[in-house]
Amino acid sequence: MDESTSPFWPGVPRAGGVPAHLVPLVGRGEELAELAALLRREDVPLLTLSGAGGTGKTALALTLVGALAPDFPDGVAVVSLAAVRADAPLAPVVARALGLKDGAAEPLARVREFLRGRRLLLLLDNAEHLPGVGELAQDLLRHAPHLTVLVTSRVPLGVSLERDYALGPLALPPPGATFGELAAAPSVELFRRRARAVRRDFTLTPENAPAVAGVCARLDGLPLALELAAAHARTLSPEALLGHLHPSLPLLSGGPADRPEHQRSVRATIAWSEALLPDPARAVLRALGTFVDGADLPGVAAVTGLAEGEALARLELLVSHGLVRPGENPDGTPRFGLLETIREYALERQEALSETASWQARHARHFLAVALTLDREVWGERQGAALARLEREHGNFRAALAWALDHAAPLGLRLAAALGNFWSVHGHLTEGRGWLERALRLPGDEVARAHAAYVAGEMARMQGDHAEAERHLREGLALARARGDRLEAAAALNSLGVLAHNAARPEEARAFLTEALTLWEEEPRDFGRTTPLFNLGRLELYWGDAQDALPLLSRALAFWRERGNRHGMGYALYSLGRAHLERGDAERGEALLRGSLTLREAIGDERGVIASLTALGLEATLWGELPAAFPLLGQALSRAVRLGHRRNVAEALEDFAALALAWGEAARAVRWVSAARAVREGVGALPAPLDGRQIERTLRRARAKLSRAASAREWQEGALLGLGAAVAEALQWRPTPAPVRATAGLTRREQEVLRLMAAGHSNREIARALEVSEKTVARHGENLFNKLGVNSRAAATALAVREGLV
Incomplete structure (x- = not known):
């Protein structure tokens, strides 16, 4: 489950945890029109919406991109930067918001490649604390000339391509205004709407309008401050509220004097709202400042040490005071979040009371417990729900890791190791490897170190980094054997077997996998033995006899199906499909491949989707169904490029070569096979016999249609072409209508x-x-x-x- 889907317009990527609730904007019609006109201009590629905290920049920007979505054929994407640390790389954050999975290519390269040629509107929200945003925006614009970037920030970025639009507060009533003029003022109208939301009988009258106008003036017309103040209309009249906001009150004059006046007004309003709370509710507010992208009820209870019922009562009080935003998780359970301005205030209060370390330690311990629990469910019947929750809490895991690796290394190592399976399955490979490399440099217990080394090796293998994969896996194997941990040793041996398989060392692979299976069979309660069993089946399929592979693969599928392991089922269905195709049973093979594709799409297994698309496209090619093959292989190649895994790209390009040959373009076929071969040799991923036979068949038939000189020339050109140019050529290829084959009927x-x-x-x-x-x-x-x-x-x-x- 990807928590980046926007609730405002279908299909728009959006980063963030608690779903924002977009309410109608008040008094921003002129700004909306001006900003929309600017974003439609070709000479404004980068627009910054700047203004003090609390002016409503995010709400205005979200409304704006929603309204402009039809103007951008490739959609709009929203990236929330509020929770990103100042020293964190920005490209991975943007890549995640665009739905790009981790791969071998660097995140920035994948983002550039994805945006190139697309007419898309990208919103970077809350950028003021990140000095690299301006440079990143300009870099993306250089590589994607049709891109438009909108940034919200308290200050302009200060880069050459930027057009700044300063957003001020809502307009106040003019001095000596009539009741009609008071009622029409945007700041008064916002207060009236929010007050009415908490008190149904609230009405703006000639008698209370001056007090409401006074409240608006005292709060500088800032939307956030007005919302917080209006939340107290349930118990305070406008006149009483204005009295509480008198400038001589010590609460209102608090806060650093060097803050801009607007920011001091917002902070003072938050402080005043907090002062009206009982101490236990204030503590919950401070605790919420530690969470990133929101918190669920069990999390708040665990971190604060409260029973869930008591935690819920305090959260509801905070909601009623306008300090906490309520939302829902996809399963309907409650979730609570803070606007970034209020979160900053909560963190300030933590610091002032010397509570920061205590709250962060509790937060990290809670999310370690969550990670350990969910890691046990990643391969079981509750896999989908476990992965969805892990993705939803990823911001909190990142915050817990960042703190723990600086202040509690053993806890950080255990947390990184516990998240390894999630990172692998959901494609957070580059990020996960970064955390694990950092954790493995620190002290920690040997159990966690062995598992961390294993998952670091697994992710390196998935990215095609074979040398690092083998180093980590052998370290994990040595640590596991030293402790007598058979299951951890079996896991490392299984991965070393897959690594040897991919490196065209089948006998070494068989030895590793057989030993892994033996170790797992000594633990009858553990279902991990299915993995080496499946991998032995794959070894038979790719290097031996498809008939011998079938019983091994079928046993793996039956076990994973019984356990509800959809990730494993996708792999087994795919391999069984390939085996049946190899045996000549096209009907059953295609049905199994389509089943694997459906399942992999459902769970977000991007590499698996690419493999299934590629196999289906090649099969359609071989059966002469060329119009059906073209979109399948086109999708596979495009998605492989987006993923950044060079081996997947090479495989898709090889099958594109078979399609070009079937379409009568032998020269392209030779050139693309040559380009793919160069990539394979570069990453040490030579094809197994199952794939190699088809590649050689394509090459042999293509060369037979060319002269020797032409064939040699195309082969040399392909080797020098480079992967990027070969992929671009394949994706831009538009073949002529397919020739009619005698066997088509x-x-x-x-x-x-x-x-x-x-x-x-x-x-x-x-x-x-x-x-x-x-x-x-x-x-x-x-x-x-x-x-x-x-x-x-x-x-x-x-x-x-x-x-x-x-």
């Missing part, structure tokens, strides 16, 4: 029979392979002879060879 089953017939199999062998009767095979043979206009196996075989079926 055959059914899938008839093509299967023809392929096996041309390979020299008897009717009995074909019947056994397709699990049908010999009589059925004979009937298919008669039908395909009639459709092709031939009367012998020899003639049918010649035609099959000519059309590339064998």
Whole structure:
């Protein structure tokens, strides 16, 4: 579950935890019109909406991008920067908001590649504390000329491409205003609406209007301050409220004197609202300052040490005072968050009372417990819910890690290790490896260190960094063996087996996987043994015999299905599909591949989706269904580029080469196979025989259609082309209408029979392979002879060879 979906307009990426509730803006019509006109201009690529805290920049910006969404064909994306630390890299934050999964490429490169050529509006919200925002915005604009960037910040960015728009407070009534003029003033209207939201019978009258206008003037017309003040209309009349806000009151004159007047007004209003609370509710407000992207009720209870009922009562009091924003998690349970201005105030109060370390320690301990609990569920029946909650709390995990690695290293190491499976499954590979590398440099217990080394190795392997993967996995294996931890050792051996498989060392892979399986079988209560069992099946599929792979893969699928492990099921369905295709059962193979694609899309397994799309696209190509193959392979290649995993890109490019050949463009096919080969050699990922046979078949047939000199020239050009240029060429390729093939009128089953017939199999062998009767095979043979206009196996075989079926 990705918590970045905006509640305001469908399909818009939005970073953040607590869903914002967009209410109609008051008194900002002129600003909306001016800002919209600026963002539609080609000479304003970067617009900063600047203004003091509490002026409503975020609400105005969200309304603005929602209104402008139809003007941007590729959509709008919202990136909340409020919780990002000043020293944190910004590109990964933007990549996550754009829905880009981690891959081998650097986050900035992936963001540039994704935005290039797109007409998109990007909102960077709350940028004032991040000095690198201006440089990042200009970098993206240089690489994506059709991009438009809107930034909200308390101060302008100060970069050359920037156009600054200063947002002031809401307009106040003019001096000596009539009742009608008072009622029409935007600041008064905002107060009236918010007051009426907490007290239904509140009405603006000629008698109370002057007091309301006084409140607005005292609070400088700042929307946040007015909202906080209006929250007290339930118990205070406007006249009483104005009395509480008298400038001589000590609360109102508090706060640093060097703050701008507007900011002092907002802070004073927050302080006044807090002063009206009992001490226990104030403590909950300070505790909430530690949370990032909101908090659920169990989290608030755990960090404050309260029972959930008592915590809820205090949270409801804070909501009634306008200090806390209520929301909901996707499962309907409550969630609570603070506006950034109020969160800053809560953190200030923590510091003033010397509570910061205490709250952060409690927060880190709670989220370690959450991570440990959810990590046990990542591979089980509750996988979907566990991953969704881990993603939802990712901001809190980051905050807990940042504090723990500086102040409580052993806790930080345990937390990083516990998050490893989540990072791997949800594609946060670069970020996860960064946290783990940092944690592994610090002291900690050997159990956590062994697991952290294992998951760091797994993520390095997934990114194609084989040297680092092997280093970490061998470290984890040594630590696990030294402690006699068979399960941790088995996990490391399994990953070393996969690493050896990917590096074209099948015998070494078999040894690692067999030892892993033996260790796991000594622990009958643990279901991890299914993983090396599955990987042994994959080894048979890619390096041995597809028939021998089927029982191993089927056992893995049955076990994962029983456990509700959808991630494992996706892998097993994919591999079983490939195995059945290799055996000649196209119908069953395609059905299994489509099942894997559906499942992987549902759980957000991006690498798995790419693999399934690629296999389906290649299969459609081989069956001559070229118009169907083109979008499948196009999606696979585009998504592989976005992911940044070079091996996935190379595989998709190889299958694009097969499609180009089927379309009659042999030169492209040779060039793209050569480019892919160069990439494979660069990352040490040579193809296994299962894939290698198809690649060589494509290359052999393409070269047969070219002269020797032309073939050599295209091969050399492909090797020098570079991956980026080869991918761009493939994605921009628009083939002419597909040639009509003589076999196009055959059914899938008839093509299967023809392929096996041309390979020299008897009717009995074909019947056994397709699990049908010999009589059925004979009937298919008669039908395909009639459709092709031939009367012998020899003639049918010649035609099959000519059309590339064998």
